[in-house]
């Protein structure tokens with residue numbers, strides 16, 4: 001069966017997240033997107049965990065979780081993101097790591113172990129005072145089957161290989177616990193093509209998730225599997241083995257659209273395409289620039305662009321449908337006009353992913369202009385003004 005999985009999302013208890021995120025709203029929005037496997041997000045957080053337990057129950061067939069009573073086919077996996085920090089030689093090392101676990105019974109023990117290093121209940125994404133390696137060690141000591149991966153690997157502030165974190169390899173970030181890491185999340189500002197330039201990453205599987213802070217942003221990146229059963233071990237074995245028969249592709253945001261693609265300064269309205277020896281100082285304010293994902297990838301790259309490692313999982317780029325509609329009708333992405341058109345297309349095609357991959361001729365029967373825009377996207381004829389320092393990139397489909 002085809003499984004479309006988004007393994008990194010947040011609940012409304014994480015900072016800056018939509019208050020509309022509830023377990024049943026997640027299930028409904030996932031279905032609308034075309035996602036049938038989703039992380040619960042934030043399972044270490046007391047209040048969210050209570051909601052998970054109230055609203056979800058184990059599915060006998062898969063061991064995963066489903067919505068009680070009104071099961072719509074969407075399955076949940078227990079997942080969370082944890083921020084760790086420690087000081088080394090006067091520099092703070094802050095890393096975000098995602099953790100998926102199989103057994104709900106282990107959460108109380110995990111909470112007990114981790115709460116010694118910081119509060120789990122202030123933020124859905126807890127901030128713990130320890131190294132990333134210590135986090136992995138503690139999680140594995142409680143849940144041997146945990147699937148652990150660095151979140152948004154390259155982002156400047158919290159990516160394991162990001163600029164301010166300063167690690168130059170996953171091994172450096174996770175020390176001897178790296179042996180438990182077999183995948184990494186590429187993040188919105190990088191795509192497989194960029195990561196393939198860095199040979200040290202070949203040994204890991206690249207996965208892509210939305211890191212959504214609202215229902216609308218679910219699935220802006222995702223992973224597509226073809227497995228006999230939607231099951232914890234089956235999914236993670238497909239990832240671990242980079243089994244091309246089972247791990248079919250990743251769905252990617254255009255990396256230029258990501259908000260840390262280029263170097264730049266938001267305040268100074270300045271961005272820069274990084275080169276090998278590019279300037280790190282802002283010409284406007286003379287302070288150090290926020291070094292983006294592309295810059296860091298180039299620093300660690302030991303291959304030319306275009307190199308495809310053997311065993312690489314294919315990918316496609318997509319722009320979220322609401323963004324395409326917003327661009328075409330020239331109305332804000334959160335407006336009713338965009339929502340109405342979105343619903344019209346979902347009603348016709350079933351899911352957002354169906355719309356984005358549909359034959360433009362069939363979309364044309366509903367909306368000629370949007371069909372044209374989607375056709376452009378399918379042909380990768382997208383012009384993007386790249387993002388930097390927290391500013392999302394802007395695309396054009398003309």
Ligand SMILES: [Zn+2]
Nearest residue numbers: 081096151158
């Ligand atoms: Zn994060």
Ligand SMILES: [Zn+2]
Nearest residue numbers: 265268282285
């Ligand atoms: Zn500046």
